[in-house]
Amino acid sequence: MSKALLIARREMGAYTRSPLGAVIIAGALLIDGILFYYWGLSQKMLSAEVLSEFFYAASGITMAASIILSMRLVAEERQTHTFTLLNTAPIRDWEIVLGKYLSALGMLTVLTLLTLYMPALIFVNGKVSIGHIAVGYVGLLLIGSATIAIGLFGSALTKSQVVAAIVGAAILVALILLWMVASAVEPPLNEFLAGLAFHHQNFQPFQKGILELKGVAYYVAITYFFLLSATKILEARRWR
Amino acid sequence: MIEIRDLYKYYGATRALGPVSAEIAQGEIVGLLGVNGAGKTTALRILACDLLPSSGSVRVDGIDVVERPEAVRERIGYLPDVPPLYGDMRVGEFLAFAARLRGVASSDVARRVGAVEELTALADRNDDPISTLSHGYQQRVGIAQAIIHEPKLVVLDEPISGLDPVQIVEMRQLVRTLAGKHTVILSSHILSEISETCDRLLVIKDGEIVASGTESELSTKLLEGIRVRVALRSPGSSSAVLSLKAKKALGDVTGVTNVEDTTIAESSDEVAAFIVEAKQDVRPAVAAAAVSAGFELLELGRLEHELESVFLRLARTAPKANENGATS
Numbered sequence: 001m002s003k004a005l006l007i008a009r010r011e012m013g014a015y016t017r018s019p020l021g022a023v024i025i026a027g028a029l030l031i032d033g034i035l036f037y038y039w040g041l042s043q044k045m046l047s048a049e050v051l052s053e054f055f056y057a058a059s060g061i062t063m064a065a066s067i068i069l070s071m072r073l074v075a076e077e078r079q080t081h082t083f084t085l086l087n088t089a090p091i092r093d094w095e096i097v098l099g100k101y102l103s104a105l106g107m108l109t110v111l112t113l114l115t116l117y118m119p120a121l122i123f124v125n126g127k128v129s130i131g132h133i134a135v136g137y138v139g140l141l142l143i144g145s146a147t148i149a150i151g152l153f154g155s156a157l158t159k160s161q162v163v164a165a166i167v168g169a170a171i172l173v174a175l176i177l178l179w180m181v182a183s184a185v186e187p188p189l190n191e192f193l194a195g196l197a198f199h200h201q202n203f204q205p206f207q208k209g210i211l212e213l214k215g216v217a218y219y220v221a222i223t224y225f226f227l228l229s230a231t232k233i234l235e236a237r238r239w240r
Numbered sequence: 241m242i243e244i245r246d247l248y249k250y251y252g253a254t255r256a257l258g259p260v261s262a263e264i265a266q267g268e269i270v271g272l273l274g275v276n277g278a279g280k281t282t283a284l285r286i287l288a289c290d291l292l293p294s295s296g297s298v299r300v301d302g303i304d305v306v307e308r309p310e311a312v313r314e315r316i317g318y319l320p321d322v323p324p325l326y327g328d329m330r331v332g333e334f335l336a337f338a339a340r341l342r343g344v345a346s347s348d349v350a351r352r353v354g355a356v357e358e359l360t361a362l363a364d365r366n367d368d369p370i371s372t373l374s375h376g377y378q379q380r381v382g383i384a385q386a387i388i389h390e391p392k393l394v395v396l397d398e399p400i401s402g403l404d405p406v407q408i409v410e411m412r413q414l415v416r417t418l419a420g421k422h423t424v425i426l427s428s429h430i431l432s433e434i435s436e437t438c439d440r441l442l443v444i445k446d447g448e449i450v451a452s453g454t455e456s457e458l459s460t461k462l463l464e465g466i467r468v469r470v471a472l473r474s475p476g477s478s479s480a481v482l483s484l485k486a487k488k489a490l491g492d493v494t495g496v497t498n499v500e501d502t503t504i505a506e507s508s509d510e511v512a513a514f515i516v517e518a519k520q521d522v523r524p525a526v527a528a529a530a531v532s533a534g535f536e537l538l539e540l541g542r543l544e545h546e547l548e549s550v551f552l553r554l555a556r557t558a559p560k561a562n563e564n565g566a567t568s
Contacts, residue, residue: 017328084318
């Protein structure tokens, strides 16, 4: 575990030393701000609805930022040949994957916390509970965590960061669109597919300030599944 | 220290390596020599646990690389052909990271970083970003990260590649300083680059070890002897007399099989040069014979490119290892 944290610290340093981390955070905050102005300040809505719309918009930005943050994690190291350093060190593949994941999650947490001023404005000027804000942020971090795991899986597959981003985004979009597939099939398959959909049923409760164990379990399971898959890919690559 | 038994590596249906069997003793510096694509990097990657073998066994310090790779990696320092360096980090910072990654205790990291920086002459570059270093310095950082945890085995893939002549000399000295304390395996496709550094050479071709031994053993075995150039001067002598006398003196040396005339830049009536062929190294006896015959000895040395011709012969028409006892 300490080796995973060591890798995470190095990766966090890499984000801060290059413009990448700052550009992603600045871009995400800009888009968040514009959408918040559009929904929150230019339309007549209840403050709880404004907060819900904020979390809806922020979830999309979180997913996009997570794909961009995670696309480089393994692919860039393979491209620059630095992955050999990790591959030949006395550490396990799951520690490499965990360290990479934690670094991107750390950056995403920084980004997410920097959006706090927007819900704070609603809290000061409207009538929303701290609980709604807290649950919404738990949802954002969970959906971000799952997206990072998907992006990391894509990054483990290839040397190209562009291909990694495309693979990650394709998996993500496919999972999101499962709710559309669910609406087109018969029961009980429709409920099963709707339950698997990445955003629709699973994120809406967080958006509204309702903490559902089902949603938490879903995002934790997706995170675990894709981190495990990324680990297996690293293990398999040693045979090639 | 290292035992390799019937090692094979396939990439799909293509055999990249094998069969390879070899043993390397503690403290040896062994050169893995072969043309590009011969299988050197594959062999070294397997030793460094970066790649798993298709079949056969590799044991480092008695530990199997497939069964307990983490334990093997603790004992190995690896510099691949492209140094695995994070360009955005500073030298000292990177070495400290590499040390912690390889399990050096936190209390010992600063001492180890200082020690390897001293050894690799990087102390005054401690705060430089790695991306700003020259290729030679980056190679040094590559070696420094490979020895930061004091591994028993150091594996260097083409460590001299791309260095200028001064850097090559420095790198050779650096590798020699690792001898004894570490077992070192390094690869190259240029024989002269590693023949001076290594105790023993393993020549690899098409994934198989085709010869093994010291440079002298290899040349004796494969060229069926050695060739020496001798330049002699006899003041006041004519060229014909000088040639006759010299050939007689040199030809009488035990082990010499042939003496031929050759020319050098200084050739004149008083100065003549010869190629002496012998079954073993006869340089001391040739020197003694020339002096006792009244000649002034201007030059005596093994023919340049002699070792290259050994290598080229091996690379082109290699006998199998088991035919000449190459595996050791």
